[in-house]
Amino acid sequence: MAQSPFAMTSAAERVTVVGTGLIGTSIGLAAVRVGYAVTGWDADAEIAARAVELGGFEAAATLEDAVRAAGMVVVATPIPTIADLVARILVAAPEAVVTDVGSVKSNVVAEVLEAVEPDEVGRFVPGHPMGGSERSGPEHASASVVDGIVWVVTPPPTAAKAAIERLEAFIGRIGARVVRMDPARHDRLVAFVSHLPQAASTALMDVAATEEADEPEILLLAAGGFRDLTRLASSNPALWSDILLSNREAIAEALEIYARRLGSLRTQILEGDGRAVETTFDRAKSARLRLAAKPTVRAGVAVLQVPVPDRPGSLAALTAALGEGGVNIEDLQIVHSPEGGRGTVHLTVAAEAAEAAASVLAANDFDPTRIA
Amino acid sequence: MAQSPFAMTSAAERVTVVGTGLIGTSIGLAAVRVGYAVTGWDADAEIAARAVELGGFEAAATLEDAVRAAGMVVVATPIPTIADLVARILVAAPEAVVTDVGSVKSNVVAEVLEAVEPDEVGRFVPGHPMGGSERSGPEHASASVVDGIVWVVTPPPTAAKAAIERLEAFIGRIGARVVRMDPARHDRLVAFVSHLPQAASTALMDVAATEEADEPEILLLAAGGFRDLTRLASSNPALWSDILLSNREAIAEALEIYARRLGSLRTQILEGDGRAVETTFDRAKSARLRLAAKPTVRAGVAVLQVPVPDRPGSLAALTAALGEGGVNIEDLQIVHSPEGGRGTVHLTVAAEAAEAAASVLAANDFDPTRIA
Numbered sequence: 001m002a003q004s005p006f007a008m009t010s011a012a013e014r015v016t017v018v019g020t021g022l023i024g025t026s027i028g029l030a031a032v033r034v035g036y037a038v039t040g041w042d043a044d045a046e047i048a049a050r051a052v053e054l055g056g057f058e059a060a061a062t063l064e065d066a067v068r069a070a071g072m073v074v075v076a077t078p079i080p081t082i083a084d085l086v087a088r089i090l091v092a093a094p095e096a097v098v099t100d101v102g103s104v105k106s107n108v109v110a111e112v113l114e115a116v117e118p119d120e121v122g123r124f125v126p127g128h129p130m131g132g133s134e135r136s137g138p139e140h141a142s143a144s145v146v147d148g149i150v151w152v153v154t155p156p157p158t159a160a161k162a163a164i165e166r167l168e169a170f171i172g173r174i175g176a177r178v179v180r181m182d183p184a185r186h187d188r189l190v191a192f193v194s195h196l197p198q199a200a201s202t203a204l205m206d207v208a209a210t211e212e213a214d215e216p217e218i219l220l221l222a223a224g225g226f227r228d229l230t231r232l233a234s235s236n237p238a239l240w241s242d243i244l245l246s247n248r249e250a251i252a253e254a255l256e257i258y259a260r261r262l263g264s265l266r267t268q269i270l271e272g273d274g275r276a277v278e279t280t281f282d283r284a285k286s287a288r289l290r291l292a293a294k295p296t297v298r299a300g301v302a303v304l305q306v307p308v309p310d311r312p313g314s315l316a317a318l319t320a321a322l323g324e325g326g327v328n329i330e331d332l333q334i335v336h337s338p339e340g341g342r343g344t345v346h347l348t349v350a351a352e353a354a355e356a357a358a359s360v361l362a363a364n365d366f367d368p369t370r371i372a
Numbered sequence: 373m374a375q376s377p378f379a380m381t382s383a384a385e386r387v388t389v390v391g392t393g394l395i396g397t398s399i400g401l402a403a404v405r406v407g408y409a410v411t412g413w414d415a416d417a418e419i420a421a422r423a424v425e426l427g428g429f430e431a432a433a434t435l436e437d438a439v440r441a442a443g444m445v446v447v448a449t450p451i452p453t454i455a456d457l458v459a460r461i462l463v464a465a466p467e468a469v470v471t472d473v474g475s476v477k478s479n480v481v482a483e484v485l486e487a488v489e490p491d492e493v494g495r496f497v498p499g500h501p502m503g504g505s506e507r508s509g510p511e512h513a514s515a516s517v518v519d520g521i522v523w524v525v526t527p528p529p530t531a532a533k534a535a536i537e538r539l540e541a542f543i544g545r546i547g548a549r550v551v552r553m554d555p556a557r558h559d560r561l562v563a564f565v566s567h568l569p570q571a572a573s574t575a576l577m578d579v580a581a582t583e584e585a586d587e588p589e590i591l592l593l594a595a596g597g598f599r600d601l602t603r604l605a606s607s608n609p610a611l612w613s614d615i616l617l618s619n620r621e622a623i624a625e626a627l628e629i630y631a632r633r634l635g636s637l638r639t640q641i642l643e644g645d646g647r648a649v650e651t652t653f654d655r656a657k658s659a660r661l662r663l664a665a666k667p668t669v670r671a672g673v674a675v676l677q678v679p680v681p682d683r684p685g686s687l688a689a690l691t692a693a694l695g696e697g698g699v700n701i702e703d704l705q706i707v708h709s710p711e712g713g714r715g716t717v718h719l720t721v722a723a724e725a726a727e728a729a730a731s732v733l734a735a736n737d738f739d740p741t742r743i744a
Contacts, residue, residue, distance in 0.1 A: 130593060140679075140741075142679070144681070150592055150593065152593070179589060179592060181589065185587075186593075188587075189583075189587055189589065189590045189593050190593055192579065192580055192583050192590060193580060193590055193591065193593050193594040193598045194593065194594075194597065194598065196576065196579075197576060197597050197598050197600075197601040197602075198597060199634065199637055199638075200572055200576055200601060200634070201597070201600075201601060201656075202637070202652065202653055202656040203630060203633040203634045203637055203652075203656075204568070204569060204572055204630065205656040205659050205660050205663075206633055206652060206655055206656040206659070207564065207568075207626075207629055207630050207633050208564055208565060208659070209655065209656065209658075209659035211561075211564050212659070215557075215560075215561055217551065217553065217561065218561045218564060218565055219565065219663055220522055220551060221502060221522065221524070221558075221561050221562055221565050221566065222565040222566075222663065225566065225569050225570060225573070225603075225604045226565045226566065226569050227663070227703070228569075228573075228600050228601070228603050228604060229569040229572060229573060229600070229601060229604065230569075230656075230660050230663065231597075231600050231660070232597045232600060232601065233653075233656040233657060233659070233660040234657050234660040234661055235653070235657070237649075237650045237653035237654045237657060238650060240649070240653055241646045241649040241650040241653065242646070244641050244649055245641060245644055245646050245649065248641045248642055248644065249642075251638075251641055252638050252641060252642045254579075255634055255635075255637070255638040255641075256638070257579055257583075258575060258576065258579050258634065259631050259634055259635060259638075261575040261578055261579050262571065262572070262575045262627055262630065262631055262634075263627075263631060265571055265574070265575055265627070266571075266623075266624050266627040266628065266631075269571075269616050269617060269620045269623055269624060269627075270620055270621075270624050272617055272620065274613045274614070274617050277609075277612070277613040277616055277617065278609045278610060278613040280574065280575075280578060281574055281605075281607070281609030281612055281613065282609045283578055283581065284573075284574040284575075284577040284578040284581065284602075284605040285605060285606050285607070285609060286581075287577050287578070287580070287581030287584070287605070288577050288602050288603070288605040288606040289606055290591075291577075291591055291594065291599065291602065307512075307514070309516070313692075313694075313695030313696070314695070315691040315694075315695070315701050315704065316688065316691035316692040316693075316694065316695035316696075317695070318691075319687040319688035319690075319691045319692070320688040320691070320692055321688075322687075322688065323685030323686070323687070323688035323689070324685070324688075329687050331599070332687065332704065369512075
């Protein structure tokens with residue numbers, strides 16, 4: 001049925017979101033925005049009711065009722081619950097393409113393939129929208145959470161071509177951007193750019209905290225760089241434990257490669273090989289400068305360094321000047337002296353806006369220097 | 373002579389800054405501000421001339437002329453040049469206490485003790501002002517660079533008590549805050565909170581860049597956390613090579629402890645020990661939440677999470693509201709969706725300003741949530 005062009009068109013008009021937390025409700029809202037009829041269901045009836053009310057979704061008494069007439073079902077629930085739900089939904093919703101939004105894929109896919117009948121499995125196409133928010137609950141959902149984000153689609157070999165195409169068309173229609181890759185590759189890449197940074201940040205904060213027990217003054221000497229590196233360490237422990245354990249092989253590999261790189265740097269330093277240390281730093285610096293604030297503007301961003309007094313209103317004057325000048329701020333970081341006095345703002349703007357930003361700032365008594 | 377109370381008072385009126393780059397000139401300006409007569413000298417005559425003009429310093433033809441009548445000489449030159457300069461200055465300036473501002477201490481102290489006559493060495497008191505700016509040159513100097521910063525004073529056993537007291541009085545008088553510790557302890561602490569984060573950031577960016585060669589899409593999946601962790605990787609390679617090599621033993625130890633911590637986390641993940649992973653994350657999270665934006669407000673900060681549209685002017689509206697409400701922003705970070713659409717701002721304010729910040733924002737149609 002999923003292969004019939006007629007069914008593809010008509011059934012796709014109905015979307016069901018299973019799990020109406022922040023991300024599920026946001027996807028539902030983005031679908032409503034472009035004209036889909038959306039049903040919302042959650043194992044927690046109260047959360048479902050709030051999402052239905054906030055999102056203008058249709059309500060349903062049971063999971064089976066919620067998905068029966070759907071052309072697209074989005075499962076937005078915690079990783080350990082996905083496989084069972086997908087199996088039930090594929091049976092209850094014979095017309096539907098079923099996708100999930102879990103942030104680790106190989107594990108989920110293996111569990112689904114084990115739980116699902118072979119003749120249903122073609123309609124399961126897993127995915128990972130790389131967006132969201134650190135808030136939770138349907139109250140904080142918004143269609144804009146989906147706007148322009150990268151939504152990785154990770155079809156296993158079992159997925160039917162038509163089902164993949166239907167999911168990708170849906171994603172594009174609600175405002176996100178499809179990047180297709182296989183589940184293992186997705187897991188390997190996020191291990192490096194998402195899970196490894198999380199582990200590196202947590203371990204660094206943990207090391208400093210352990211040292212602090214003997215050296216109470218250690219954090220007095222911690223400046224902005226340390227704060228940057230440890231900001232992720234305040235993430236949700238239970239959530240991260242789930243993610244890291246679900247992607248353990250890829251993360252173990254990334255951690256090993258990282259430890260090896262730290263080890264070579266350590267050897268270069270101990271041996272006093274300044275040229276080798278400088279080469280490593282040069283290479284990393286070039287790579288960092290290629291990395292922009294956001295992928296859309298990665299091709300060209302500029303970073304302006306602007307001293308600002310550390311008092312109420314000074315940042316307002318800076319951002320107001322840019323806003324009035326029509327310059328969008330891609331990224332902004334306050335670099336404090338470790339103990340106040342004044343700060344420096346690192347301002348990232350699209351490269352084509354760099355001159356405008358600099359002249360707007362200069363006209364408002366700031367003294368910007370382009371540093372990248 | 374340094375021990376004579378009379379000499380302490382009168383000679384202390386004259387300050388000489390040797391090395392009139394950003395930090396040296398800033399210290400000179402902070403001294404001028406509180407009434408010291410300041411002489412500026414630099415091995416680069418053009419830089420010295422610019423600093424003299426900008427700072428209202430007195431000029432001198434030679435290093436010896438510059439320091440002869442000084443009560444306090446601040447050497448603010450690159451690490452490899454410090455020992456020789458200090459030795460020359462102690463001879464040429466018989467009344468002066470001589471200090472430096474190098475960011476690594478044991479190495480410098482050992483070199484100075486080797487270069488200096490035993491009967492001069494009591495007047496050498498090394499230090500490390502933990503401030504500055506990422507800009508360089510006297511043009512970007514400002515007395516406010518010194519305001520409220522932690523200035524570590526690291527007297528070796530050779531330093532005379534009176535000399536230490538004179539330096540500490542000077543530091544307090546120009547607006548900074550003295551923290552005294554021995555050179556090895558300083559080096560060990562900055563290895564953990566400054567040098568290790570730098571190495572961790574550089575190695576992470578280097579690993580991702582190496583992986584990117586085979587996986588061009590890897591950085592497409594890199595979100596805000598990765599950017600936070602790698603921001604330091606764009607620091608100056610030559611400067612950092614100097615610092616890391618000057619503090620190699622302490623950094624090697626810090627890197628080893630860090631690699632060991634990453635290794636245990638890796639084992640916990642590979643063994644699927646979710647409880648252990650969660651415990652590590654909990655401990656790091658508690659420590660991170662104790663760490664504030666700035667040491668002065670560490671005792672109490674609050675972090676507000678505020679969704680903002682990703683378009684010109686939206687940050688201006690937020691910061692303007694806070695400015696008008698008299699709320700000082702201690703830190704601000706934009707957390708983007710990886711590909712735009714909207715952003716979230718993490719706003720750090722002093723704890724006692726949290727309620728004011730939240731109500732000011734709510735009154736201006738923002739929807740802040742206190743997350744720490």
